[in-house]
Structure formats: C-alpha cells, structure tokens
Amino acid sequence: MYDSGKIITGLVIFVALFASPFILNVGGGAPAVPQPSLDTPAIKSMGNPVCVRENMQANHMQVLDLWRDSVVRDSNHTAPGIDGQLYEMSLSNTCMECHSNKAEFCDRCHTYAAVDPFCWDCHIEPPKEG
Amino acid sequence: MKSDRRHFLKAAGVATIGVAAGATAAEANLLDSAKELLLGPKGAAPYPEAKKGARWAMVVDTRKLTAESMEKMIHACNHAHNIPLHPLRKKGDKYNKDEIKWIWEEEFENAFPGQMNEHLPPKVTQNEVLVLCNQCENPACVRVCPTKATFQREDGIVIMDFHRCIGCRFCMAACPYGSRSFNFKDPRIASLEINPEFPTRMKGVVEKCNFCAEQLDKGLQPHCVEACKNGELVFGDMNDPESEIRKVLRNNYTIRRKPEVGTQPQVYYIV
Amino acid sequence: MLEKALTGDSKYWGWIGFLLLLIAVGFGAYLRQFNEGLTLTGLSRDVSWGFYIAQLTYLVGVAASGVMLVMPYYLHDHKAFGKITILGEFMAVGAITMCLLFVLVDLGQPMRMMNMIIFPTPNSVLFWDMVVLNTYMFLNIIIGWTVLQNERKGIHYQKWVKVLIYLSIPFAVSIHTVTAFLYAGLPGRHFWLTAIMAPRFLAGAFCAGPAILLLIVFFLRRFTSFDAGDKAIKSLAVIITYAMILNVFFLLLELFTAFYSQLPGHMHAFVYLFAGLHGGHALVPVMWASVILAVIVLILLIPPKFRNNYNLLIPALIMLVLSTWLEKGVALVVAGFIPNPLEHVNEYAPTLNELVISVGVYAVGALIVTVLYKIAIGVKAEVGDAAH
CATH class of the missing domain: 4.10.220 (Light-harvesting Protein)
Incomplete structure (x- = not known):
C-alpha cells in the first residue's frame, strides 16, 4: 500500500473522532428520559382532563402546527376538547394557562432531545411561578 | 455486466x-x-361571535382628528400589538432605521402626494392625518410574496403569517403606501410593555397593521377604533348596506390614497 | 479533471489562500449579522433593499452574458469563440453562486429559505427567479463540464449536450428578464416601473459581462499559457461596443419619458440621482461618475482604431465595468426607494459589516471561477489548444 503511514494515521484520527461520543460516555449510562410534569395548581384542581386527545407527548408538534395554520390562515380559532366544549387554540392563552410550568412541561424534554423550537421567540411565556 | x-x-x-x-x-x-x-x-x-361574510373597511374622518386623539389611537395599537420602540440605530441618524409602525401620523401632503392643491383650507393641511395599511382589495404585497406568508383572508384583511415569513422584503418594495416594517433586530430587546395576549415578533420578519383581525374574529372592533371617542374612525362591513360605514360613505365624499395604482384601498378619508 | 485544480505554483496557492481568508472574514461578519439581525446593515424601513440585492442584480447580468459567447459559437458557428466559450460558461456558474448567496445573506430568516419550495407561489416573481437562476446554473455546470471532458477525450460532445446548449440560450435571457420583473412589476415604485427594464438589464449585462470576461482573457494571456486569440478578442469587443451603446441609449429613453412627460413620480428618482432631492445627495457623485465613465467608454470603443488598440481597450473595459456597476450595482436598486412612498427622502449607505460580507461572497465567486478556469486551462493545455 502506498502512503500506508499517512492513511493509517488518518484512519485512526477519523475513527477516534467518530467514536468520541461513545468513548466519552462509556460507563455513564444513558440519562433517564425526562417526563413532562403535570404538577400545576390548575391541573390539580381539574376534575377531568379537557384537552388531551391522544398521546400529546408524541404528537404535539403536529397538533400545534395544525392549530397554527387553522388559526392564522383560516381564522378558525376554536376546537372542541374531549369534554365537548369549545376551546381557543392558543399556545399562550390556552395551553399555558394550565401548563404554567414551562420549564418542567416544555423545556426539560426539549433540552433532552436537543430541539430548539422558536415558539417563545414571539409567544409570551407564562409568568414564572413562585 | x-x-x-x-x-x-x-x-x-x-x-x-x-x-x-x-x-x-x-x-x-x-x-x-x-x-x-x-x-x-x-x-x-371560528369563534361563534365572529361575523360571517363580512368585508371590512375603515373611514378616517380627518376633520375630527386631533393630535391628542391620534396619539391615543396609536398608543392603543402599539400596546395591543407589542410594537417595539427601538432607539435610533446610531447617534445622529436623521431617521429611525429600525422603526416599526402599524398606524402613524403623516402630513397631508405626504399621505396624499399629488393632491396638495394650492390654497387648501388650513384645517386640511395643518392637521396631520392617520395612515395605516390600506388592506387593499388588490394587494401588491400578496402578489409578490414568495411563500404566501402574507395573504388575504376571505373578509379582505391582508395579514401576515409570521411563522412563514422568510424576510425577503419583496412586500416592502411592492407596497405603494410604505405600510410595512421589518424587524431589523429582535423586538424583545426594545423597551416594551408586553401585552401577554398577543405575540411579539422575532427578528427578520416583516410586519404591518392587521386591521386587528384578532379582535374582529371575536366580534370586537379594532383597538384604534375602540380608542377613539368622537367617531374619528368608522369601521364596518362593506357587504352590509345597513352598516354605519356604508351610511358614512353614502353621505360624505371620501378619497383614498393613490387610487391610480389600482390596489383598491379599503381605508377611506373624509377631508 | 478536478485534479487539475490541485496542482499549481505558489502564486496560484497564494491566491487561493487569500480568497479563503476573505471568505472566512466574510463568514465571520455574516455570523454577526445572523445573530443580531439586518440592523447591522445600512438598510432601513424606507430603503429595505440595498447593496446585497444590487449585487444580485449586477451579477445576474454577468451570468447571463455567457450567452454572448454561446450564441455566436454554437448557433452561428463563430469558431473564434471556440476556446473562450467555456470561460463564459464557467464565469456564469461563479456569478450565479454569488447571486444565490447575496439573496441568502439578505434574508431576515435564512433558516426558513426552504419555505419557497415548501410553499411554492407561482404568482411571485421571486419564486420564478429562484427557478430560472438554479436551472441556468445547473445547465452551465453540466454543459461546461461535459464539453470540456469530451474535449479532453478528443471526442465531439453528445447530442443531448447540444439540446442543453440550445436550452441555455433562452434561460440566459430569462434570468435577467425575470430579475428585471422583480422591479418592473411594482405599482408604487415609479423609477422601476418601466417596460424597458428588462431590455436595459440585458443591454447592461451584455456589455459588462463580456467586458469582465475580456479582462480575464487579457490577464490569462499575460500570465498563463492560455491565449484566446486576437480574432476572439476583437469580435467580443464589437459585441461589447454595441451592447454599451444600447445600454446608454436605453437610459436616455428613460430620461426622455420622465422629463418630457413631467410626471412627478417618474422624475423624482432621476432628480435624486443626478441633482439630489430634499437634501439627499448620496448618489449624485455615483451617478455622474457612471455617466462620465460611460461617455469616455463610448469614445474609446466606437472608433475601430481605438477599440483595436489594446492599450486603449483595456482601460475602456475597466471603465465600462465600473460605469455599469455604479449604475446597476449601486444606484438602480437604492434609487427605487428614494423618495419613499410617502415622499420622504431617507438615504442609505452600506455599513462596513455589510461590505465585508459582500467581499466574502465575491471571494466565493472568485474561488469558484479560479478553480474552474484552472481546470479548463489545464485541459486546454493538455490537448494543445491553449496557445494560439
């Protein structure tokens, strides 16, 4: 093999870089998947859930996307909750009314999943509790 | 092989x-x-209160406008829509390059270039007039937008989808009325008394007056109209022959800004 | 063929290194703009497009001008252009890359750029500009590369390449026409609202683009083994002369319509450009410099005796590039916004950060053109077609 020294050195560097995340985390164990907290006064005092239709944790991106287009582009602001009542499709004014714990409800998982949605660049965060 | x-x-x-x-x-x-x-x-x-089949328009009665009343209306809008007050970009700048405005005051000759006749009554030319997005029936901004981020609703309102705007500013070049502003910087860094019910914007998107679509959808009047006390602004449904705006238009001669560009503005002025 | 770009003398690598340095500095400046927003530019609520979009406009012309070589060579069998047609095609690739980058750095939300494809909007001219620019770029890459590869193998290019070549001719016209439509279809901007915007753009392009190419040809003749030949140089100079005459003629037509009709909207921008308006004079020296240079250029280009004297031709070409750049790459876009729709005069000047980013983009274009030319000249030298 020509230039075997250079090639092997290059390969070693490549493999070391590529595997570095695994090597550095050896023995650390995977961090536990965080769960969104539902521990807010508004939710606790609630009898039956009103908004959750189906596995919101998995689908909320699509839900919010649909709601956004529905509200902004079609002027359809309301949708029935599972209790049959109409609710305003609004992140700041409906969702976060009850889920007022943004840090535990949104940010914790987003940080874990390394996603950075730009909701809060424009929409106003609920005031910090306490 | x-x-x-x-x-x-x-x-x-x-x-x-x-x-x-x-x-x-x-x-x-x-x-x-x-x-x-x-x-x-x-x-x-939609909200049950929303009026169906409407075509919204506004009449500005410039005879009734005063500096005080205009300030009230502008403030109501700025506050409701979280409009940032950016300082001058550089000391000594002749104008505010970062400025965002939805509704503001202009001299008569600037609002109506080409309609500045000689010897007009002083009360016409001395007072400033209110200008805002004309909510054109045939909007040039909607025509040029490459992503449909600005679009026209069924009720005629020309509105922005801030989620979709890529900030190309083609709409600002297209608007014949200078009604559009661009977020050259993050609006949240400006001094701003935030209304939590309405979002702010992010840097890099265009914005403009939305005729208070968020109010109309709930069956309410626009914020500027709510803020005026003496009927300076008349707002209503052009499709309803019995509406107040239709009465006002029937009884007064009105003009519109730059009718020659064919955009069919839906903001009418009594001078 | 790419390997030809990987061998070169110290001057070649020095130039590449210099360009990479400029690109790095430009990229750093862009990161600042990306984080803080377009407030770092000189753009404002009133002048919402400026240096970036003006460069886009100018460079679209440079890209389109490749057709001034392609058409005589492939359609009219003008053999003198055989050697330099590839240079025109590769220059177009570099120019369009710069155009696309200038659009990108001008966007407020560049991360959402793909919205133009996710939500395609045929009624927007910008949508069509994206379509034709990208198509034209790919056409030139494919045509240039394939023809060169076949030349190296000593075979004639394939039939399908011929089809693409024919296709590239209307596309060259279309990129500049569509770019003119960006401006010429806006109801409130009298300065741009002119049916001869597209022909004006094309005339400007067909003199400025070939002028840049010809300057490169002179450079290559001096410093490399590549010689385009006197015949090609002289024919191209004739094309440049006619296009420049048309360019100036079209500007005079605009002036006639504005000032004979006395329509205020049409006159304002020209008054602003040539004399200043309401205390705004920023572009007056730019516009007069452009006009004076244009007159000198015409004097030097029209008489064959001057034009065929390379000692006069080269400075004439430099002045031509400068004159057209001042008009289209600086004044044309900015003046459309002044006075604003409410007849206020608020002026614009690019900031340092804006200019550094622009230099970075130009360096990317120069790098692409350098590498592609290195390959083309290497291949020509290999098959013995370089020297005249």
Whole structure:
C-alpha cells in the first residue's frame, strides 16, 4: 500500500473522532428520559382532563402546527376538547394557562432531545411561578 | 455486466420514486386522521361571535382628528400589538432605521402626494392625518410574496403569517403606501410593555397593521377604533348596506390614497 | 479533471489562500449579522433593499452574458469563440453562486429559505427567479463540464449536450428578464416601473459581462499559457461596443419619458440621482461618475482604431465595468426607494459589516471561477489548444 503511514494515521484520527461520543460516555449510562410534569395548581384542581386527545407527548408538534395554520390562515380559532366544549387554540392563552410550568412541561424534554423550537421567540411565556 | 448495472440503477430509481410516493400518500392519510383526531370530528371553527361574510373597511374622518386623539389611537395599537420602540440605530441618524409602525401620523401632503392643491383650507393641511395599511382589495404585497406568508383572508384583511415569513422584503418594495416594517433586530430587546395576549415578533420578519383581525374574529372592533371617542374612525362591513360605514360613505365624499395604482384601498378619508 | 485544480505554483496557492481568508472574514461578519439581525446593515424601513440585492442584480447580468459567447459559437458557428466559450460558461456558474448567496445573506430568516419550495407561489416573481437562476446554473455546470471532458477525450460532445446548449440560450435571457420583473412589476415604485427594464438589464449585462470576461482573457494571456486569440478578442469587443451603446441609449429613453412627460413620480428618482432631492445627495457623485465613465467608454470603443488598440481597450473595459456597476450595482436598486412612498427622502449607505460580507461572497465567486478556469486551462493545455 502506498502512503500506508499517512492513511493509517488518518484512519485512526477519523475513527477516534467518530467514536468520541461513545468513548466519552462509556460507563455513564444513558440519562433517564425526562417526563413532562403535570404538577400545576390548575391541573390539580381539574376534575377531568379537557384537552388531551391522544398521546400529546408524541404528537404535539403536529397538533400545534395544525392549530397554527387553522388559526392564522383560516381564522378558525376554536376546537372542541374531549369534554365537548369549545376551546381557543392558543399556545399562550390556552395551553399555558394550565401548563404554567414551562420549564418542567416544555423545556426539560426539549433540552433532552436537543430541539430548539422558536415558539417563545414571539409567544409570551407564562409568568414564572413562585 | 454493464447492462446489469443499468438495469439495477433503473430499478433502484423506480423503487425510490415508489417509496417516496407511498410515503407521501401515507403521510397525507396520517394528516387526515390526525386532523380528525386533533381538531375533533367537528373540526376547528371560528369563534361563534365572529361575523360571517363580512368585508371590512375603515373611514378616517380627518376633520375630527386631533393630535391628542391620534396619539391615543396609536398608543392603543402599539400596546395591543407589542410594537417595539427601538432607539435610533446610531447617534445622529436623521431617521429611525429600525422603526416599526402599524398606524402613524403623516402630513397631508405626504399621505396624499399629488393632491396638495394650492390654497387648501388650513384645517386640511395643518392637521396631520392617520395612515395605516390600506388592506387593499388588490394587494401588491400578496402578489409578490414568495411563500404566501402574507395573504388575504376571505373578509379582505391582508395579514401576515409570521411563522412563514422568510424576510425577503419583496412586500416592502411592492407596497405603494410604505405600510410595512421589518424587524431589523429582535423586538424583545426594545423597551416594551408586553401585552401577554398577543405575540411579539422575532427578528427578520416583516410586519404591518392587521386591521386587528384578532379582535374582529371575536366580534370586537379594532383597538384604534375602540380608542377613539368622537367617531374619528368608522369601521364596518362593506357587504352590509345597513352598516354605519356604508351610511358614512353614502353621505360624505371620501378619497383614498393613490387610487391610480389600482390596489383598491379599503381605508377611506373624509377631508 | 478536478485534479487539475490541485496542482499549481505558489502564486496560484497564494491566491487561493487569500480568497479563503476573505471568505472566512466574510463568514465571520455574516455570523454577526445572523445573530443580531439586518440592523447591522445600512438598510432601513424606507430603503429595505440595498447593496446585497444590487449585487444580485449586477451579477445576474454577468451570468447571463455567457450567452454572448454561446450564441455566436454554437448557433452561428463563430469558431473564434471556440476556446473562450467555456470561460463564459464557467464565469456564469461563479456569478450565479454569488447571486444565490447575496439573496441568502439578505434574508431576515435564512433558516426558513426552504419555505419557497415548501410553499411554492407561482404568482411571485421571486419564486420564478429562484427557478430560472438554479436551472441556468445547473445547465452551465453540466454543459461546461461535459464539453470540456469530451474535449479532453478528443471526442465531439453528445447530442443531448447540444439540446442543453440550445436550452441555455433562452434561460440566459430569462434570468435577467425575470430579475428585471422583480422591479418592473411594482405599482408604487415609479423609477422601476418601466417596460424597458428588462431590455436595459440585458443591454447592461451584455456589455459588462463580456467586458469582465475580456479582462480575464487579457490577464490569462499575460500570465498563463492560455491565449484566446486576437480574432476572439476583437469580435467580443464589437459585441461589447454595441451592447454599451444600447445600454446608454436605453437610459436616455428613460430620461426622455420622465422629463418630457413631467410626471412627478417618474422624475423624482432621476432628480435624486443626478441633482439630489430634499437634501439627499448620496448618489449624485455615483451617478455622474457612471455617466462620465460611460461617455469616455463610448469614445474609446466606437472608433475601430481605438477599440483595436489594446492599450486603449483595456482601460475602456475597466471603465465600462465600473460605469455599469455604479449604475446597476449601486444606484438602480437604492434609487427605487428614494423618495419613499410617502415622499420622504431617507438615504442609505452600506455599513462596513455589510461590505465585508459582500467581499466574502465575491471571494466565493472568485474561488469558484479560479478553480474552474484552472481546470479548463489545464485541459486546454493538455490537448494543445491553449496557445494560439
């Protein structure tokens, strides 16, 4: 093999870089998947859930996307909750009314999943509790 | 060998297209079922208070405008829509390059260039007039937007989808009235008394007056109209012959800004 | 063929290194703009497009001008252009890359750029500009590369390449026409609202682009083994002369319509450009410099005796590039916004950060053109077609 020294050195560097995340985390164990907290006064005092239709944790991106287009582009602001009542499709004014714990409800998982949605660049965060 | 490779590539190409088409169809199905699931079997609906079949328009009675009343209306809008007050970009700048405005005051000759006759009554020319997005029936900004981020609703309102705007500013070049502003910087860094019910914007998107669509959808009047006490602004439904705005238009001669550009503004002025 | 770009003398690598340095500095400046927003530019609520979009406009012309070589060579069998047509095609690739980058750095939300494809909007001219620019770029890459590869192998290019070549001719016209439509279809901007915007753009392009190419040809003749030949140089100079005459003629037509009709909207921008308006004079020296240079250029280009004297031709070409750049790459876009729709005069000047980013983009274009030319000249030298 020509230039075997250079090639092997290059390969070693490549493999070391590529595997570095695994090597550095050896023995650390995977961090536990965080769960969104539902521990807010508004939710606790609630009898039956009103908004959750189906596995919101998995689908909320699509839900919010649909709601956004529905509200902004079609002027359809309301949708029935599972209790049959109409609710305003609004992140700041409906969702976060009850889920007022943004840090535990949104940010914790987003940080874990390394996603950075730009909701809060424009929409106003609920005031910090306490 | 060579022909085998060719066949393989062809088959692979067809397979790729097939899979892509299948995935798209599956996604469309998913979306349909998701829509039913997420928006309920009845789907999403407007607020019950929203007026159906309306075509919104405004009359500005410049005879009644005073510096004080205009300031009130502008403030009501700025506050409701979280409009930032950016400082001058550089000390000594002749004008505010970062400025955002939805409704503001202009001299008569600037609002109506070419209609500045000689010896006009001083009360016409001395007072400033209010200008805002004209909510054109034939909007140039909507025509040029490459992403449909600015679009026209069924009730005629020309509105921005801030989520979609890429900040190309073609609409600002197209607007014949200078009604659009661009977020040259993050609005949240400006001094701003935030109204939590309405979002701010982010840097890099265009914004403008939305005729208070958020109010109209709830059956309410625009903030500037709510703020005026002496009927300076008349707002209403052009499709309703009995509406106040139709009466006002019947009884007064009104003018519009730059009628010659064919945009059909829906803001009328009594001078 | 790419390997030809990987061998070169120290001057070649020095130039590449210099360009990479400029690109790095420009990229750093862009990161600042990306984080803080377009407030770092000189743009404002009133002048919402400026240096970036003006460069886009100018460079679209440079890209389109490749057709001034392609058409005589492939359609009229003008053999003298045989050697330099590839240079025109590769220059177009570099120019369009710069155009696309200038659009990108001008966007407020560049991360959402793909919205133009996710939500395609055929009624927007910008949508069509994206379509034709990208198509034209790919056409030139494919045509240039394939023809060069076949030349190296000593075979004639394939039929399908010919089809693409014919296709590239209307596309060259279309990129500049569609770019003119960005401006010429806006109801409130009198300065741009002119049916001869597209022809004006094309005339400007067909003199400025070939002028830049010809300057490169002179450079290559001096410093490399590549010689385009006197015949090609002289024919191209004739094309440049006619195009420049048309360019100036079209500007005079605009002036006539504005000032004979006395329509205020049409006159304002020209008054602003040539004399200043309401205390705004920023572009007056730019516009007069452009006009004076244009007159000198015409004097030097029209008489064959001057034009065929390379000692006069080269400075004439430099002045031509400068004159057209001042007019289209600086004044044309900015003046459309002044006075604003409310007849206020608020002026614009690019900031340092804006200019550094622009230099970075130009360096990317120069790098692409350098590498592609290195390959083309290497291949020509290999098959013995370089020297005249």
